[in-house]
Amino acid sequence: MNNYYYLVAGLPEINLDDAKLSVGYVEYVDELMQALAKEDAALLRYFRMTYENRNLLTWLKDKEAELHPLGMLSADDFNEQWQLLDYEDKAPLEGVPAYFLTFMRDLRDSKIPAGQEEQYLTAMFYEYTQQAPNAFVRRWFEFQWHLNNVQIALNCRKYGMDIETQVVGDNEVTHALRSSSARDFNLNGIFPAIETLMRMNDESDLLRKEKQIDRIQWEFLDELCTGYYFSIEVLLAYLIKLQSVERWLKLDAKQGEEIFRHLILSMKEGAQLK
Secondary structure (H helix, E strand, O other): OOOOHHHHHOOOOOOOOOOOOOOOHHHHHHHHHHHOOHHHHOOHHHHHHHHHHHHHHHHHHOOOOOOOOOOOOOHHHHHHHHHOOOOOOOOOOOOOOHHHHHHHHHHHOOOOOOOOHHHHHHHHHHHHHOOOOOHHHHHHHHHHHHHHHHHHHHHHHHHOOOHHHHOOOOOHHHHHHHHOOOOOOOOOOOOOOHHHHHHHOOOOOHHHHHHHHHHHHHHHHHHHOOOOOOOHHHHHHHHHHHHHHHHHHHOOHHHHHHHHHHHHHHHHHHHHOO
16 A cells, blocks of 8 residues: 555645635646556546546537546547447557447447436446445445435435436446335435435525535545545545535535536436437
């Protein structure tokens, strides 16, 4: 295990309600890329893949669209990989995750239901993270996977939408969400945060609700870091928290309402396509 005494000791204190940051997310990522051992720096890729996923979906809709700068693949990379799809013996290009190649081929072959592209890619991404060589990375993304799906299922119940088509992936939690009529989907012993999420589901202040969800995530991060002091796990937890605070500094009440309405609209449109 690599230890980063200087890096960890120099991290500014961070709290979810901070009004400003002394270091930004991009700046911190750049610092880590320069300071981490090769095998630890490779783990950062998992935390940038959400931007990569977003960029791929954007590129598929509009080949000239601007891509998010935190993604590492360019439009030329996407185009080159797409051109190689007919060559079945071609592995993914350098830097392109294997699930991108599978997704592109499934999309080309019309194996992905219309309107389900994002859910399909997201499921592939979460499955990809569960092969990570680091337990912290695997457990964090597994928690995110469950957390997001539980929120989706609770919203589906609340707004009368079909849970079956909205939750992402296939695992013990998604099976319970799709099949159980119990108030807690029989998940209390599998995903304890379900109780807190159910209590929060009727919260009318959407930004307050979102902040509470972030607190659940921070508590889980602290739990994951128990026993770690100067290792990559501490630095990755800080990365996640930093991204969270930076997002809140850019978010106001109106934007929060718009994000929530967009989420519900997207879910309804997806259901109508079935």
